[in-house]
Each structure stands twice: as structure tokens, then as C-alpha cells.
Amino acid sequence: MDIDTSINYLPVYQALDSPVRLEMIDIISHEKITATQLAKRMNISKAAISKNLHILENANIIKFQKGTDNRQNVPCVNIDKISINFPQQIFPDYYKKSYDIPIGNYFAIEDVGPSCGLATNTEVITPMDDMNVFFSTHRFQAQILWFTQGSIEYIIPNEIPENGKIELLEFDIELASEFPMSNNSWHSKIGFWLNDTFIGATELPGNYSDVRGRYTPDWWPKKFSQYGLLNHIRIGELDTSIDSVSISNVSINDLALHKTRRLTLKMAVLPMDNDTYGGLTLFGSDFGNHPQNIKATVFYSQNDHGLD
Numbered sequence: 001m002d003i004d005t006s007i008n009y010l011p012v013y014q015a016l017d018s019p020v021r022l023e024m025i026d027i028i029s030h031e032k033i034t035a036t037q038l039a040k041r042m043n044i045s046k047a048a049i050s051k052n053l054h055i056l057e058n059a060n061i062i063k064f065q066k067g068t069d070n071r072q073n074v075p076c077v078n079i080d081k082i083s084i085n086f087p088q089q090i091f092p093d094y095y096k097k098s099y100d101i102p103i104g105n106y107f108a109i110e111d112v113g114p115s116c117g118l119a120t121n122t123e124v125i126t127p128m129d130d131m132n133v134f135f136s137t138h139r140f141q142a143q144i145l146w147f148t149q150g151s152i153e154y155i156i157p158n159e160i161p162e163n164g165k166i167e168l169l170e171f172d173i174e175l176a177s178e179f180p181m182s183n184n185s186w187h188s189k190i191g192f193w194l195n196d197t198f199i200g201a202t203e204l205p206g207n208y209s210d211v212r213g214r215y216t217p218d219w220w221p222k223k224f225s226q227y228g229l230l231n232h233i234r235i236g237e238l239d240t241s242i243d244s245v246s247i248s249n250v251s252i253n254d255l256a257l258h259k260t261r262r263l264t265l266k267m268a269v270l271p272m273d274n275d276t277y278g279g280l281t282l283f284g285s286d287f288g289n290h291p292q293n294i295k296a297t298v299f300y301s302q303n304d305h306g307l308d
Helices: 007-016 019-030 035-042 046-058 131-135 137-141
Strands: 002-004 062-066 073-077 083-085 095-101 108-119 144-157 164-176 188-194 197-204 229-235 240-242 245-248 262-270 280-283 294-302
Touching (some): 007 019, 019 035, 019 046, 197 240, 262 294
Antiparallel strands (some): 062 073, 108 144
């Protein structure tokens, strides 16, 4: 039952404002019982039972139906829950838009350095270790890409309605560090920017080749990176986090996203404490352990009444 605070639903509130009637609802909910049996069970007169059942029926909380003997009317509960809608909505309804971004559909790269390269699900895009390969027209088919230094940027449209407000952003990306051939304990530090605002960094623990990736094609050499770790990036009301661990105090409200018609996610390899670069490997739907590209999800609310 869906109700509000208007006087139209006063019978519902009055029906529930009684310990006797609440006990009756509990009994009726668990067994078929006549009014006479209910009076004996509760040690209340049959007239009082009848009055209270009428109040519950008037509120549409219970109804009467024929018993097993098809003669006596038996009360039974008519609803399983009651939701009260108050005049002011404190927590708005969220809507969402989801985007699937192939890893080769990057918008910009900068200062990419070897070891670096791209591969489709059938072949390496040549030449390897040459930054120019990242400008190849074949890059849109890439299912794995890697570089030791530099940055890569993706873009999605800001398609929320004019009366909408972005409340939460989420990105899911399978990532690993980068090492020539592979190195299961080779660490890397990766920074993230959203619309040119630095939102935090994380450390990737390795570039894995201990086992073949679940979706990595058979032709891909075993000594090369096989899979990464799925990183869940969330920019919310309080902070930015990866896998529920906060990486900065940057919140969704700090980004002023209502002023732009696009959303850009930039990832860059940052130097480690010893000034080495651990690199970055991105996995698409046909490589690694997760059958997905970069997943972007925009959660937003709508101001249907045009009020602030």
C-alpha cells in the first residue's frame, strides 16, 4: 500500500494506532482463524473483535474471504507493506546512463613511451614500442594496450537532462602495471583525472603472467601480460574511492559537472618513490579475466519541479 500524509489516509493511521489491532494483524497473518476463535484467543468480547476487524477492513488492511467450510467469513491480511510518502523528498530518485568504452577508443594520448603497444584479439598492431602505433586507424579494434610512461584519456558525453544533476560517477577498468614480457610483482602508480581535475592515485601490484587470462586469446604468448585487476572507481558525495577505499577527498560537487557537456577520464603513469615508472596495461573484453571494456556509469537526479 502506498500512502501519503493527506487526510484521505487517516483511517490507515487510526487502524494501526492500537496494540489490540496490531496483535490481530499478527495473528491473522500467520493462520486462518474466525472472529469467534480470535475472540477466544485474545480473551476479548466478540463485539470488540468485530468492531476492530471493521476498522481494519475500512482501512483496506484486511479483507474477508470464505473459510474452508465455505460458510464462515475468515479475515485475512490484504497487504504486505505500507509505504508513506512525505511531502518533501529528502533523498531523490536516481537514474543512470551506462557507457561501454572500447579501450582503443581513447580521445588523447600524451608522452607515451616504451615498452608500449596495442593488440587486437587476433594480432599485434605493429610496430611495437613505437608511440606512433597509438595513432593507427587499427587502434579502434585494440583489446589490450600498454605503455611504460605517459597518459591516456577517454571521453563520454554528458547526456543528462537539463534539469538533472550528476550525483555519482563509476568506472570499472581491468588494469595491470607494465613490464617487458611480464613481472608479477612489478608495482606501478597510476593517477586519475576527471575533467582535468586530479581525483587521486592508486598502486597496481603487478603485471601478471602466472596463469593465462580467462579471455586472453590462445595466440597471445604466455610470457606476456595475461590479465589485470578490476578497479572500481567511484566519485561520490564524500570522496573518490577505488574498491571502496578512499583515494582523495575530491567529491562529485567539486567537479562542477553541470558546466560541461562532456566527461573525460585521464589515466597517467606516475613515478614511484625511486623515480621509476611501473607502466600501465589496459584490458578489453577479449583479454584478461573480465569480459568487459571500460564501463562508465553516470547516476543522476532530476529536479522535476524546477526548484533548487
